[in-house]
Amino acid sequence: MTNAIDRRQFARLMGLGGVAFASGLFAQTPGGRAWAATEAKEFYFVQLSDTHWGFQGPKVNPEPTHPLPMAIDAVNAMKPAPDFVVFTGDLTHTTDDAQERRRRMAEFKDQLKSLKIKEVRFLPGEHDASLDNGAAFKEFFGETHYTFDHKGVHFIALDNVSDPNASLGDAQLAWLQADLARLSKKQPIVVLTHRPLFDLYPQWDWATKDGAKAIDLLTPYEHVTVFYGHIHQINSHMTGNIAHYAAQSLIFPQPAPGSVPQRAPVPWDPSAPFKGLGWRSVEADPKKAAETFSDVPLKA
Amino acid sequence: MAALLAGCVAAEQASRKSPESNVQTVQMTAERFKYTPDEITVKKGVPVDLVLTTKDRVHGFYVPELGLRAEIKPGETEHVRFTPDKAGKFTMECDIFCGEGHESMDGTITVE
Numbered sequence: 357m358t359n360a361i362d363r364r365q366f367a368r369l370m371g372l373g374g375v376a377f378a379s380g381l382f383a384q385t386p387g388g389r390a391w392a393a394t395e396a397k398e399f400y401f402v403q404l405s406d407t408h409w410g411f412q413g414p415k416v417n418p419e420p421t422h423p424l425p426m427a428i429d430a431v432n433a434m435k436p437a438p439d440f441v442v443f444t445g446d447l448t449h450t451t452d453d454a455q456e457r458r459r460r461m462a463e464f465k466d467q468l469k470s471l472k473i474k475e476v477r478f479l480p481g482e483h484d485a486s487l488d489n490g491a492a493f494k495e496f497f498g499e500t501h502y503t504f505d506h507k508g509v510h511f512i513a514l515d516n517v518s519d520p521n522a523s524l525g526d527a528q529l530a531w532l533q534a535d536l537a538r539l540s541k542k543q544p545i546v547v548l549t550h551r552p553l554f555d556l557y558p559q560w561d562w563a564t565k566d567g568a569k570a571i572d573l574l575t576p577y578e579h580v581t582v583f584y585g586h587i588h589q590i591n592s593h594m595t596g597n598i599a600h601y602a603a604q605s606l607i608f609p610q611p612a613p614g615s616v617p618q619r620a621p622v623p624w625d626p627s628a629p630f631k632g633l634g635w636r637s638v639e640a641d642p643k644k645a646a647e648t649f650s651d652v653p654l655k656a
Numbered sequence: 657m658a659a660l661l662a663g664c665v666a667a668e669q670a671s672r673k674s675p676e677s678n679v680q681t682v683q684m685t686a687e688r689f690k691y692t693p694d695e696i697t698v699k700k701g702v703p704v705d706l707v708l709t710t711k712d713r714v715h716g717f718y719v720p721e722l723g724l725r726a727e728i729k730p731g732e733t734e735h736v737r738f739t740p741d742k743a744g745k746f747t748m749e750c751d752i753f754c755g756e757g758h759e760s761m762d763g764t765i766t767v768e
Contacts, residue, residue, distance in 0.1 A: 449756070555720075
């Protein structure tokens with residue numbers, strides 16, 4: 357993709373296959389500590405997910421090394437540039453071979469050398485981390501759960517994959533509780549994670565076993581949005597006042613939850629290469645009552 | 657050990673009834689990336705003892721619609737005991753990530 361994408365184009369993208377949702381996440385909250393004029397500034401970031409570097413499966417994606425550089429080109433063309441990029445897991449496709457796992461992670465990082473945005477955040481997916489409890493991921497990308505603040509928004513990255521049992525675990529939940537305890541209830545919070553925190557479709561492993569505990573901890577906060585991956589398709593869901601949005605993948609789409617007897621990737625469509633793949637741009641403007649994000653289809 | 661809440665399963669193929677309790681015993685083996693058998697049928701209202709072992713590594717046995725879950729560890733035998741209380745077809749899956757074929761490690765429990 358060579359055309360620059362500016363914010364006005366987001367609206368047009370909605371009509372071309374992208375999907376946008378209104379979100380109350382960034383609604384103005386007078387009196388909220390985080391919305392002091394010196395802190396809250398307009399910005400946007402990009403979410404990329406489920407690149408599965410190393411995947412081989414010609415019937416599903418005969419060009420598995422193409423989507424990531426295509427997405428990088430698209431992001432590089434955005435004007436103005438996003439403040440940062442986040443990868444929400446399954447950066448690499450799983451392998452039993454620990455050396456091969458590291459080779460794939462190294463190749464993935466090499467791909468990112470062409471990304472102009474230098475602030476990049478990484479989260480693990482189960483393909484990256486579940487077979488070694490996140491050991492290789494930490495070597496290449498750092499901690500698997502962490503927080504950071506950006507222009508008035510508090511970001512929380514949660515790891516629900518390093519435990520192959522798909523749990524956050526008591527220690528991480530305690531860490532989350534301690535982090536939240538210091539925040540105003542009006543603090544805008546973005547949670548980044550790989551699996552859905554709620555029971556989207558547990559029959560297909562589309563859930564986090566103790567995700568409800570994290571949701572309980574987050575529920576008292578007025579402005580919380582969760583962006584995740586894992587299911588390789590756009591999905592939106594509310595738990596109380598918390599919005600949960602799944603992003604498309606950059607390798608192959610998955611069927612809608614429970615829509616077919618067995619979970620399996622959607623076959624490649626030669627007439628529409630890269631159909632169902634895409635990435636997301638999230639825009640935050642505290643001056644507006646609500647914000648939108650755009651799910652942008654990957655264009656061949 | 658297995659958690660069991662409610663459930664179902666009458667395996668005609670790999671089951672036998674215990675003479676003293678009328679419990680149907682179903683043997684099931686897990687290995688990457690399949691269960692054997694991967695389709696079992698049980699009768700509603702008939703107690704079931706599902707006996708789970710693994711040939712290679714730890715696997716999960718998870719049937720969320722029936723409230724059944726077990727962790728199958730190498731060298732150990734897990735029993736999931738339950739009495740089916742509703743009819744239907746229910747998906748069982750491995751819920752402990754076990755490798756590249758993990759997503760396809762599933763099966764069906766039919767309650768008649």
